[in-house]
Amino acid sequence: MTSLARIGPWPLGGLRAARLVERNVMVYRRTWLVIVSGFFEPLFYLLGIGFGLGALIGDVPGPDGRPIPYGVFVAPALLATSAMNGAIYDSTFNVFFKLRYAKTYDAVLSTPLGVGDVALGEVAWALIRGTLYALGFLVVTVLLGLARSPLVVLTVPAAMLVGFAFAAVGMAATTFMRRWTDFDFIFVVTLPLFLFSATFYPITAYPDALRVLVVATPLYHGVDLIRGLSTGVVGPALLGHVVYLAVMGLAGVAVVWRRLDRLLLK
Amino acid sequence: MGRTLRVVEYCARVYRRSWRGTLFVTFLSPVLFLGAMGFGLGGFVDRSDGLPGGVPYAAFLAPGLLAAQGMQTAAFESTYPIMGRIVWDRVYAAMLATPIGVRDIVLGQLAWIGFRLVLVTSVFFGVMVAFGLARSPIAVLGIGAATLTGLAFAAPIMAFTATQRNDQGFNAIFRFGITPLFLFSGTFFPVEQLPTLLQPIAWLTPTYHGVALARDLALGAATLPAALVHLAVLVGVTAAGLAAAFVTFRRALVV
Amino acid sequence: MPGRMSRGEPLPLVHARGLTKRFGAFTAVDAIDFDVARGEAFGFLGPNGAGKTSTMRMIGCVSPVTAGTLRVLGLDPATDGPRIRARLGVVPQQDSLDMELTVRENLVIYGRYFDLSRAEARRRADALLDFVQLLDRADSQVEPLSGGMKRRLTIARALINEPELLLLDEPTTGLDPQARHLLWDKLYRLKQEGVTLVLTTHYMDEAEQLCDRLVVMDKAKIVAEGSPRQLIERYVTREVLELRFPAGASVDLDGRLEGLAERVEQLPDRVLLYTDDGEAAVVAVHERGLRPESALVRRSTLEDVFLRLTGRTLVD
Numbered sequence: 001m002t003s004l005a006r007i008g009p010w011p012l013g014g015l016r017a018a019r020l021v022e023r024n025v026m027v028y029r030r031t032w033l034v035i036v037s038g039f040f041e042p043l044f045y046l047l048g049i050g051f052g053l054g055a056l057i058g059d060v061p062g063p064d065g066r067p068i069p070y071g072v073f074v075a076p077a078l079l080a081t082s083a084m085n086g087a088i089y090d091s092t093f094n095v096f097f098k099l100r101y102a103k104t105y106d107a108v109l110s111t112p113l114g115v116g117d118v119a120l121g122e123v124a125w126a127l128i129r130g131t132l133y134a135l136g137f138l139v140v141t142v143l144l145g146l147a148r149s150p151l152v153v154l155t156v157p158a159a160m161l162v163g164f165a166f167a168a169v170g171m172a173a174t175t176f177m178r179r180w181t182d183f184d185f186i187f188v189v190t191l192p193l194f195l196f197s198a199t200f201y202p203i204t205a206y207p208d209a210l211r212v213l214v215v216a217t218p219l220y221h222g223v224d225l226i227r228g229l230s231t232g233v234v235g236p237a238l239l240g241h242v243v244y245l246a247v248m249g250l251a252g253v254a255v256v257w258r259r260l261d262r263l264l265l266k
Numbered sequence: 267m268g269r270t271l272r273v274v275e276y277c278a279r280v281y282r283r284s285w286r287g288t289l290f291v292t293f294l295s296p297v298l299f300l301g302a303m304g305f306g307l308g309g310f311v312d313r314s315d316g317l318p319g320g321v322p323y324a325a326f327l328a329p330g331l332l333a334a335q336g337m338q339t340a341a342f343e344s345t346y347p348i349m350g351r352i353v354w355d356r357v358y359a360a361m362l363a364t365p366i367g368v369r370d371i372v373l374g375q376l377a378w379i380g381f382r383l384v385l386v387t388s389v390f391f392g393v394m395v396a397f398g399l400a401r402s403p404i405a406v407l408g409i410g411a412a413t414l415t416g417l418a419f420a421a422p423i424m425a426f427t428a429t430q431r432n433d434q435g436f437n438a439i440f441r442f443g444i445t446p447l448f449l450f451s452g453t454f455f456p457v458e459q460l461p462t463l464l465q466p467i468a469w470l471t472p473t474y475h476g477v478a479l480a481r482d483l484a485l486g487a488a489t490l491p492a493a494l495v496h497l498a499v500l501v502g503v504t505a506a507g508l509a510a511a512f513v514t515f516r517r518a519l520v521v
Numbered sequence: 522m523p524g525r526m527s528r529g530e531p532l533p534l535v536h537a538r539g540l541t542k543r544f545g546a547f548t549a550v551d552a553i554d555f556d557v558a559r560g561e562a563f564g565f566l567g568p569n570g571a572g573k574t575s576t577m578r579m580i581g582c583v584s585p586v587t588a589g590t591l592r593v594l595g596l597d598p599a600t601d602g603p604r605i606r607a608r609l610g611v612v613p614q615q616d617s618l619d620m621e622l623t624v625r626e627n628l629v630i631y632g633r634y635f636d637l638s639r640a641e642a643r644r645r646a647d648a649l650l651d652f653v654q655l656l657d658r659a660d661s662q663v664e665p666l667s668g669g670m671k672r673r674l675t676i677a678r679a680l681i682n683e684p685e686l687l688l689l690d691e692p693t694t695g696l697d698p699q700a701r702h703l704l705w706d707k708l709y710r711l712k713q714e715g716v717t718l719v720l721t722t723h724y725m726d727e728a729e730q731l732c733d734r735l736v737v738m739d740k741a742k743i744v745a746e747g748s749p750r751q752l753i754e755r756y757v758t759r760e761v762l763e764l765r766f767p768a769g770a771s772v773d774l775d776g777r778l779e780g781l782a783e784r785v786e787q788l789p790d791r792v793l794l795y796t797d798d799g800e801a802a803v804v805a806v807h808e809r810g811l812r813p814e815s816a817l818v819r820r821s822t823l824e825d826v827f828l829r830l831t832g833r834t835l836v837d
Binding site (some may be wrong): 031038040041045047048053055056057060184187188191192196199201209 | 298
């Protein structure tokens with residue numbers, strides 16, 4: 001058998017996850033417009049809220065309390081939220097469809113690919129897509145003069161981290177979903193995160209009790225991390241954000257790994 | 267008329283099974299937007315005296331969101347569910363095997379969407395009242411304005427949906443149609459803030475007229491001539507969309 | 522050394538002893554034993570719910586064995602799943618084609634899952650599309666294909682890695698007769714080429730067409746084993762006489778068919794008389810003054826074997 005020669009033992013089984021990414025690239029070669037359109041959502045918000053509404057607001061207090069123009073304040077937050085939204089979309093609706101309806105993974109699992117490859121592959125794909133958006137958004141931010149520090153280049157890996165954390169947790173949640181209506185839960189979680197994570201106005205606008213609550217939620221850490229980098233206000237707090245998001249992502253991956261085993265290998 | 271009502275009845279029966287799923291998106295979502303943008307961000311707008319005439323930002327935003335909610339609800343209701351009934355489940359085809367005709371289907375479906383719009387915008391209006399954001403007795407007419415705004419989207423989008431064989435085109439509608447209209451048609455800031463060149467484009471959109479009408483009503487600033495212009499645009503677009511839907515539904519269903 | 526079989530060694534491709542699958546309290550497969558030899562076409566015949574698909578999924582290494590021994594290609598699915606799957610082709614009961622890809626892309630990406638180079642995957646894809654007569658639809662989407670075409674595409678996909686063992690779960694269920702015959706032809710040719718086939722079916726004609734050897738499954742157990750001919754010889758007579766009586770008449774048949782055949786089977790809509798000489802039985806029926814609406818003599822089939830073994834029909 002010719003195929004046998006190429007297939008040895010593979011200690012790095014997870015590397016096969018790249019094949020799943022390859023599949024997704026194949027799909028989106030034809031529907032690239034869907035990918036491109038994802039870039040416009042944060043851009044429209046940046047122009048509409050950042051500039052249109054921003055003109056009515058003027059300056060707001062930045063991360064260090066000093067006033068900054070509203071566009072400078074809101075742009076990094078929009079990058080963080082779009083990283084979250086993109087990752088959630090890819091890892092929930094898309095994965096659920098393939099898991100429950102298209103049976104895509106059932107077919108994949110009758111090849112040498114394993115459940116771990118599937119989980120890694122989908123999360124990696126969501127990350128790649130998110131990175132493309134983050135790069136695009138970075139260019140826009142710089143062109144519009146909304147970046148205040150060279151550290152702004154680090155917003156791309158930061159957005160990847162946000163994407164990783166949400167993709168992993170989103171996929172973990174998806175493995176518990178039974179029907180489409182369960183996805184209202186995703187909205188119930190992500191919309192308040194989008195609106196209330198110090199995204200559109202400084203966290204100081206909240207009373208203390210509420211502030212504690214906001215600080216406990218994940219998107220806040222993403223927003224504050226990216227805002228700090230883009231405005232050049234860095235401190236140990238940023239490290240805390242990184243740890244929070246990394247732990248969240250790894251926990252998500254662990255759950256996904258276990259659950260997919262149960263769901264697919266019955 | 268009776269047959270059109272049968273179609274409405276069908277929609278109502280389906281809705282009775284699935285209304286819970288729509289609760290959050292249709293109701294809570296504008297309320298959250300109102301909370302975050304109207305009150306949270308609004309505090310910063312008010313502090314810098316952003317709006318002319320000293321109107322609090324929340325009072326400015328709320329009627330805008332009311333009309334935008336009409337648009338968004340209508341856009342969703344006239345894409346995926348309609349596609350499902352034409353292509354995926356072929357429910358309409360089954361209806362056509364009975365005395366029900368294509369016009370009954372289009373009218374019944376649109377009437378149902380209109381009913382849903384009245385429902386969701388009424389609830390949101392109730393929230394506005396509770397927060398003291400309806401500053402005029404005729405503000406309640408904003409429910410009608412928002413419903414009409416929705417219909418001005420539902421009719422043409424239904425017509426478009428009937429020309430599609432799969433849902434790929436919907437992504438473009440939402441990303442490049444509904445989202446920009448939501449953000450740039452006066453919902454969040456006066457269209458006068460837009461670059462001068464873009465302002466006439468905003469005037470051409472039904473969203474602008476729906477938002478303006480609902481806002482004038484809520485703030486007690488409505489004048490009859492302006493209201494009539496807004497109404498004429500919304501009714502005109504709805505009628506044109508309906509006429510188009512008659513044609514495209516016939517093409518899609520009667521082969 | 523497991524996994525490296527020298528030629529001529531009679532090590533079975535699939536070897537199961539006491540193979541059991543439980544889902545909670547429900548036993549889907551109850552301690553079955555079977556062996557599949559290289560090059561044969563082996564079938565699991567049985568009604569829906571007999572445990573065929575569960576068995577297939579265990580062989581395909583996507584369903585952990587609850588108890589018993591299972592060796593596939595000499596390897597243990599529990600520890601060598603990926604290595605086994607690399608040498609299997611799987612045609613699942615429900616087509617799991619990738620609806621987001623074209624016909625050709627479905628095969629190419631599948632080849633990539635098996636670590637084929639892109640060029641090799643493309644070459645094999647086109648050769649297989651030719652084999653299953655879908656080359657002219659290569660760039661089409663999967664959705665508009667007919668059921669038979671989708672099935673053929675699924676089979677082509679299962680062959681992309683040139684498998685030693687092809688698992689087919691209900692390969693022709695839901696297809697029209699023409700599509701079934703086309704598919705049987707393709708499978709027959711694969712068999713000629715030396716591919717080992719393991720298939721499940723609840724169609725006795727399919728089992729008779731394709732299987733060298735089969736086991737009859739019912740309620741999670743194997744109830745008989747042999748070639749189609751052996752099973753018929755062992756459990757039923759050569760011919761069957763099928764009698765249909767006007768509605769309501771069957772009640773007073775009691776005893777009146779006694780002695781006309783080796784075995785009489787009364788079904789809701791007809792009566793089956795198992796005998797080696799059907800024509801003689803027809804004459805005898807008429808001599809007894811019985812006036813059936815219709816009388817049909819046919820050869821016994823696996824359907825009759827199943828009826829005999831379980832007291833139930835295969836497809837109901």
